[in-house]
Amino acid sequence: MKPVWGFIWMLIITLFLLTAYSFAPFTLHIGKIEIKKTHFAQFIMGDTTKIPSLAAQDIHWQRQSIDTTHKNILLFGDSMLEQLRYPMYDYCRYNGHKLHVVIWYAAKTSWVGNSDTLAYFIKKFKPNYVIIVLGANELPFKMTPLSQSKYMFHILKQLDTLPFVWIGPPNWRKDRGINNVIRYYVGNDRFFPSYKISLNNPKFTRFQDQAHPTYNAAYLWMDSIAPWIMYRSRYPIKLEKPPYRTHKNPPLVVLQPLKEE
Amino acid sequence: MNFWHNLLEILKYEPDKPLLFNSGEFFLFYTIFIIIYTAIYYRKWLMSLYVILFSFFFYYKTSGVYLWILIFTSISDFTFALLLHNAKKKGWRIFWLVLGIVPSMGFLAYFKYTNFLLSNIYAIIGKNFQPLDIFLPVGISFYTFQSVSYIVDVYTKKLEPTKNLMDYAFFLSFFPQLVAGPIVKAHHFLPQLKRTPKVSKYDVYSGVWLIMIGLLKKAVVSDYISQFNDIVFANPLGHSGFENLMAVYGYTLQIYMDFSGYSDMAIGLGRIMGFDLGINFRLPYQARNITDFWRRWHISLSTWLRDYIYIPLGGNRKGKLKQYRNLMYTMLFGGLWHGADWKFVFWGGIHGVGLIIHKMLKPKLDKIPDVLPKKFLAWFITFHFVIFLWIFFRMAPINVMEKQTITHPDGTKEQVTQMVHVNAFKASWIMVKRIVNDLHFSEAPQFFKNRKTWVILVLLGFLAHTIPLDKYDEVIERYVKLPWIVKLLIFIVVVQLAVQFMGQKIQPFIYFQF
Numbered sequence: 001m002k003p004v005w006g007f008i009w010m011l012i013i014t015l016f017l018l019t020a021y022s023f024a025p026f027t028l029h030i031g032k033i034e035i036k037k038t039h040f041a042q043f044i045m046g047d048t049t050k051i052p053s054l055a056a057q058d059i060h061w062q063r064q065s066i067d068t069t070h071k072n073i074l075l076f077g078d079s080m081l082e083q084l085r086y087p088m089y090d091y092c093r094y095n096g097h098k099l100h101v102v103i104w105y106a107a108k109t110s111w112v113g114n115s116d117t118l119a120y121f122i123k124k125f126k127p128n129y130v131i132i133v134l135g136a137n138e139l140p141f142k143m144t145p146l147s148q149s150k151y152m153f154h155i156l157k158q159l160d161t162l163p164f165v166w167i168g169p170p171n172w173r174k175d176r177g178i179n180n181v182i183r184y185y186v187g188n189d190r191f192f193p194s195y196k197i198s199l200n201n202p203k204f205t206r207f208q209d210q211a212h213p214t215y216n217a218a219y220l221w222m223d224s225i226a227p228w229i230m231y232r233s234r235y236p237i238k239l240e241k242p243p244y245r246t247h248k249n250p251p252l253v254v255l256q257p258l259k260e261e
Numbered sequence: 262m263n264f265w266h267n268l269l270e271i272l273k274y275e276p277d278k279p280l281l282f283n284s285g286e287f288f289l290f291y292t293i294f295i296i297i298y299t300a301i302y303y304r305k306w307l308m309s310l311y312v313i314l315f316s317f318f319f320y321y322k323t324s325g326v327y328l329w330i331l332i333f334t335s336i337s338d339f340t341f342a343l344l345l346h347n348a349k350k351k352g353w354r355i356f357w358l359v360l361g362i363v364p365s366m367g368f369l370a371y372f373k374y375t376n377f378l379l380s381n382i383y384a385i386i387g388k389n390f391q392p393l394d395i396f397l398p399v400g401i402s403f404y405t406f407q408s409v410s411y412i413v414d415v416y417t418k419k420l421e422p423t424k425n426l427m428d429y430a431f432f433l434s435f436f437p438q439l440v441a442g443p444i445v446k447a448h449h450f451l452p453q454l455k456r457t458p459k460v461s462k463y464d465v466y467s468g469v470w471l472i473m474i475g476l477l478k479k480a481v482v483s484d485y486i487s488q489f490n491d492i493v494f495a496n497p498l499g500h501s502g503f504e505n506l507m508a509v510y511g512y513t514l515q516i517y518m519d520f521s522g523y524s525d526m527a528i529g530l531g532r533i534m535g536f537d538l539g540i541n542f543r544l545p546y547q548a549r550n551i552t553d554f555w556r557r558w559h560i561s562l563s564t565w566l567r568d569y570i571y572i573p574l575g576g577n578r579k580g581k582l583k584q585y586r587n588l589m590y591t592m593l594f595g596g597l598w599h600g601a602d603w604k605f606v607f608w609g610g611i612h613g614v615g616l617i618i619h620k621m622l623k624p625k626l627d628k629i630p631d632v633l634p635k636k637f638l639a640w641f642i643t644f645h646f647v648i649f650l651w652i653f654f655r656m657a658p659i660n661v662m663e664k665q666t667i668t669h670p671d672g673t674k675e676q677v678t679q680m681v682h683v684n685a686f687k688a689s690w691i692m693v694k695r696i697v698n699d700l701h702f703s704e705a706p707q708f709f710k711n712r713k714t715w716v717i718l719v720l721l722g723f724l725a726h727t728i729p730l731d732k733y734d735e736v737i738e739r740y741v742k743l744p745w746i747v748k749l750l751i752f753i754v755v756v757q758l759a760v761q762f763m764g765q766k767i768q769p770f771i772y773f774q775f
Contacts, residue, residue: 003465004299007533010469010749011292014756036761038285044267079660105660106495172392205389209658209682214389249675254662257496 019044066236070096074125075250076118077133078107080170083213084133087222089250094242099250100125106257108137109178112158113151117255119158129237130162135169135178136211143177145184152185163235166191167225170198172211189234197224219245272318279323279399279440282472282526283480283759291530298534302458309427309454312534316434320400323440327398330368335430337364338408342415342422342429354416361412369405372397377601400440402598404433406565411447413569420448428454437530441523443541443561446568450536458535466741466748471529473755478522480759482718486511487519489715497692498661502699503708505692511715512655513648514722517545520559546647546726549639550626551615554647566595585620589613599654604685608654615646649693656689658682 022041027034075081075088081103092099102121104111112118112134122130132155145152166186168179175195183191198204198213198221205214213221226239271286280287294315302308321328341361348354376392383390411429414420423429432450493500493508500508524541531538541561548554555563571591577584589610596609629635661681666674683691709716740748 003460003462004295004533006462006745007465007469008292008296008299010752011288011295013749014753015288015292017753018756018760035757036763038760040285082660105662200391200394202391205391207682209660209684210392211658212660212682256662257499 066230066238068238070098071129071237072098072100072125072127073129073131074100074102074121074127075131075133076102076112076121077104077131077167078136079103079105079212080133080136083215083218084167084221085250085252086215086247087219087245088131089248090242090244090246091222091226091239092250093246093248094244095238095240097129097237100127100253101250102253102255104255104257106137107134107255109134109148109155109181110138110151113148113154116158118155121253122158122162127162129235130159130164131167132164133167133169135175135182138178139169139171139173139175141176141178143181145181148181152181156185164190165229165233165235168192168194170204170213170217170221171195172198172206174199187234189232192225192228192233194221194225197221215247274321274325280319282523282530283476283763288756295533302535305457306427308458309431312436313427313430313434316431316436316439319436320434320439323399324396327396330372330398330401331404331434332430334365334368334404334408335433336426337361338411338433339423339426339429342412343424345412345415346422358412358416361415362409365405365408368398369401371395372401374601403442403444404439406444406562406569406598407433407447410444410565410569414446414448420451423451423454435531435536437527437534437536438538441520441527442559443524443527443538444565445538445561446565449539453536460533460535463738463741464532464535467737468529468532469748469752470737470740471525471532473752475522475525475527475529476755476759478518478525481762482722483515483518483522485762486715486718486722487515489712490515494655494657494692495659497659497688497695500695501701501704502696503701503704505696506700507708507719509648509652509692509696511719513546513651514719516651516655517542517726518722544726544728544730546644546723547640548643548647549636550619550643551612551646552619554643555612555616562595562598566591570594581620585617588616588620592616602685604653604656604689607686608650611650611653652692653686653689656685656692658684659688659691661691 018038019040021028021035022037022039024037027037029035073092075085081088081101085101085103088101089099091097100121104117164186166182168182168191169175171179171194179193179195183193198217203220204217206212206217207214223241226241230236230239280290298308298311301311317328317331320331338361341357345354345357345361348357372395375395380390380392411420411422411432415422423432428451431454432445432447435445435450438445490508490511493504494512497505521542528538528540539561541559543557543560545554545557548557571587574587574590575583576587592609592613593606594609596605596607596612599605599608626639659682661683740751743751
């Protein structure tokens with residue numbers, strides 16, 4: 001086994017060099033290419049980056065009473081809206097709200113947080129209440145508040161001071177952090193944890209793709225969202241349950257998936 | 262201190278953080294592991310215990326508490342193999358054979374195929390199905406096949422069962438090949454445990470070479486090119502026919518680089534420790550017929566299927582028609598092994614059809630002189646047959662927009678653009694049609710300009726694939742003969758390249774899901 005020691009020294013020296021470089025206060029370049037660092041320094045010293053979030057800033061907030069005025073609502077999100085828009089439209093019409101729906105197929109927080117698309121539709125429809133439904137396309141990806149900070153800050157920046165709530169993804173599998181990321185930034189009272197009703201719930205049926213809820217499931221989903229918005233969210237508005245299901249189409253804008261490399 | 266806190270944290274099981282060969286955590290753990298291994302390798306029982314515990318830890322990091330399946334399978338295989346060996350009457354031998362196979366195959370059936378079976382039953386009775394939350398332990402398909410090979414080898418008296426439980430647990434759980442192969446057969450591996458591991462300079466540095474090549478294949482080429490491929494496969498209609506075609510070529514290279522890269526690393530790690538895991542790939546895209554392809558692609562699986570399915574079914578011993586039937590059964594089984602989905606059955610079945618057609622035409626094809634045009638045409642047809650089937654293998658259900666007329670409950674009709682969910686099979690045909698109907702080679706210059714790195718990596722990947730196998734051996738020998746310091750520099754450059762190309766998250770290996 002003597003020759004193995006030569007290999008062991010290779011491992012030790014490489015490990016030492018990668019670690020030392022990760023601690024270096026400078027970054028090396030070859031031409032225009034930056035020589036990337038590993039996360040070894042972060043591993044040894046710990047992650048000391050402090051990330052502010054709305055949740056952290058909102059400790060002095062007090063719950064408001066239900067706002068019964070008619071709202072101009074923008075419902076913005078991914079393909080989960082394909083089904084949710086029908087019950088949402090029924091609820092809005094019954095309670096006197098106006099609804100605009102923007103579906104961005106395959107949308108991720110990184111797309112919305114890397115563009116001004118949300119701001120564009122806010123400018124276009126001038127809503128006074130925004131409901132976001134995003135995250136389903138990021139369930140399998142490992143995410144932390146740190147890794148998503150850039151995107152989440154830009155989404156919140158686009159929303160500015162508008163009252164909004166974020167409907168979390170209706171998980172069909174355990175997520176790898178997206179729910180925590182959203183909750184971290186927007187706080188419990190702006191975040192509806194859809195996974196609590198979608199995961200392992202035989203009534204929450206799905207289409208053949210095993211991901212998108214059926215229309216029945218979408219109504220079940222909305223029946224949970226509405227009381228949460230009305231009684232438990234930070235911006236409670238009137239959303240009484242309508243006695244009918246019309247399946248009528250709300251005004252709709254469809255955005256095709258982004259091409260990205 | 263943060264370091265100790267983080268160190269304790271990475272000892273814990275996290276579903277999204279398996280110990281991947283191309284991760285920093287594995288680098289750290291393996292460095293510590295190999296130092297201790299080298300110090301104790303000559304005390305056989307201590308070395309075995311140490312490697313088993315490390316392998317269990319490695320598996321715990323990928324599948325958590327499901328480690329118990331591996332431990333249970335080790336004990337039950339060991340026990341039933343001994344009972345089978347000691348039984349004299351045929352009836353008892355069959356009884357112990359069945360009891361030996363049932364636990365491991367039962368676990369595989371439950372964890373991998375329950376939802377598939379139920380979803381089909383629900384589809385037949387026309388009800389919506391909510392999949393059960395069943396965790397698929399990583400690598401279960403691989404070690405189950407190893408387990409079956411052991412019991413069957415003992416039954417056919419090809420192998421004496423080991424009388425040492427530690428030896429068997431070592432074989433079944435050996436971490437380099439535990440979660441994604443190669444599927445090492447017991448009669449190949451267990452005899453290696455009877456001697457003290459010995460490694461030469463060639464073994465160590467050819468092993469290092471394989472690790473480096475595997476790392477380059479996986480972390481640099483496969484992970485990078487997968488980004489574009491994934492986007493196109495998720496939305497074939499959102500891309501041109503040319504982009505679709507490029508994504509199919511890209512995926513063809515990606516799956517080879519990903520899987521063979523893992524195998525290279527596994528074989529290299531094993532070789533450095535003094536164990537031979539065989540070979541798993543021999544430049545499969547050089548094959549000039551589909552039979553040859555299966556002799557070059559995932560060799561450990563195809564030989565397993567040959568030894569434990571095809572030959573027991575009768576192989577080619579009972580006439581042509583039965584040979585074709587046996588081939589088809591074997592390939593359907595092989596397809597289903599890859600995943601609980603009809604698309605894999607279809608993929609395996611069409612490969613079976615390809616094998617049958619080749620067997621039928623072989624006598625006539627052999628009469629044609631082996632000249633360059635024949636060689637090229639044979640390669641071209643085989644390569645594109647394989648590529649065509651990768652589309653079905655890779656594709657997942659997608660959403661497409663279609664104009665539809667819907668009727669509201671009040672009877673009014675409306676034309677709307679509706680999202681339609683299509684299954685993987687239909688989605689594959691959408692991609693094929695997109696390539697056939699919308700292929701404009703005039704897009705090539707713009708495509709190459711926009712995706713320079715992707716194009717360069719794909720071209721280099723395929724170019725490396727054209728090099729004859731014996732040239733690879735020459736390169737390895739040259740590397741082994743280099744001064745140590747040069748070998749070190751090359752190693753550092755390769756590791757840094759992997760860091761350079763690494764995304765925000767480390768991509769799991771494609772074959773982990775199987």
